[in-house]
Amino acid sequence: MNISKKINHFHIHPILWAMIAIGIVTGSFLQLIAIFLIVLIHELGHYGMALYYRWRIRSVMLWPFGGVMETDEHHTRPLKEELAVSLAGPVQHLWLYGVIWMLGWMQWVSPSMVDLLFLYNTSILIFNLLPVWPLDGGHLLFLFLSHRFPFVKAQAYVIICSIVCIAFTVLISLLIFPFSLTIVLLACFLLWENRLEWKQRQYTFLRYLLKRHEDRNDSVHTLHAIHVPEDMPIHHIFHxxxxxxxxxxxVLFRNQSRKVIDEGECLYYYFTLKQSSASAKDVAEWSAM
Known part of the structure; x- marks a missing residue:
């Protein structure tokens, strides 16, 4: 991948453009540049770690106080990889503290600017660690839940937690900073992202299943038995x-007998043979042939 393609991965969200315009009008352009640079370094942390693990990256969208990196790795990468990529952004803030302190110590920036940079760096770090999708905290929460609950339940739990956290955070923030346009814009953006994630959750789940079917390398650590009646639709088994x-x-049959089938057989029957309306009994009889 050449440099020009890597640069083309990065995009600026319209909300960030709007805030830059507001900054120019209000005379706070320098502060916005500082925020933009911190956000960019944060996202470069995610981006660099994803490149290290050779993830297929679609784009990196930069927006106020954070960003979103879209990839073609649909939740099938090993736990250590996803954890490393998720944490690579917040880790950048640690060495940024040292850089900011050094700038102040060498008197390259004023003490007031140093305090402001410390505030921005801390605010962006804390903001991104909130358990809200699609922030880093939301990704970490989903990573935790999806290894302890079925994938579809983890999806729902993360969205519900995100909405509750957004509402609570906005309430507290507005009590401290009344009539803050930035807080309102960020809340609207996050709610919109969660709304989109909820609407396309089935599509996301199907992409995960297809990727699991194609790669069959879901970092298996444990074996788990699923007991289902013979008439259960195959897509309900996937849930x-x-x-x-x-x-x-x-598969438990009405005559009290049972048949064991592997998840790979179910995925093959569903995606390769395109039997999306099949039941557990259909897969069991097919696998016995």
Whole structure:
């Protein structure tokens, strides 16, 4: 991948352009540049770690106090990789504290500017660690939940937690900083992102299943048995899948007998043979042939 393609991965969200325009009008352009640079360094941390693990990156969208990196790795990468990529952004703030202190110590910037940079760096770090999707904290929360609950439940739990956290944070922030346009814009943006994530959660889940079917390398650490009746639709079986777990499906027939099928057989039957309306019984009979 050449440099020009890497640069083309980065985009600026319209809200950030709007805030830059507001900064020019209000005379706070220098402060916005400082925020932009901190956000850019934060996202470069994610980007660099993703490149290190050879993730396929679609784009990096920069917006006030954070950004979103879209990839083609649909939640099937090993836990250590996803954890490293998620934490690579917040880690950048640690060495930035040292740089800011050095700038003040060498008197390259005024003491008031040093205090402001410390405030911006801390605010952006804390903001990104909130358990809100699609912030880093939201990704870390989803990573934790999706290894302990079925994928679809983890999706729902993260969105619910995000909305509650956004509402609580906005309430507290507005009590401290009344009539803050920035807080309102960020809250609207995050709520919109969660609304989109909720609407496309089934599509996200299907992409995850397809990726799991194609790669079959979901960093399996444990085996898990799923017991289902013979008439359960195959897509309902998938709703019980967890990450980091390989599943053996026990199909219980009406005559009290049972048949064990592997999750790979279910995924193959669903995606390759395109039997999306099949039942557990259909897969069990097919696998016995």
């Amino acid at each position: 019980r899948f967890k990450r980091g777990t390989h599943h053996h499906i026990y």
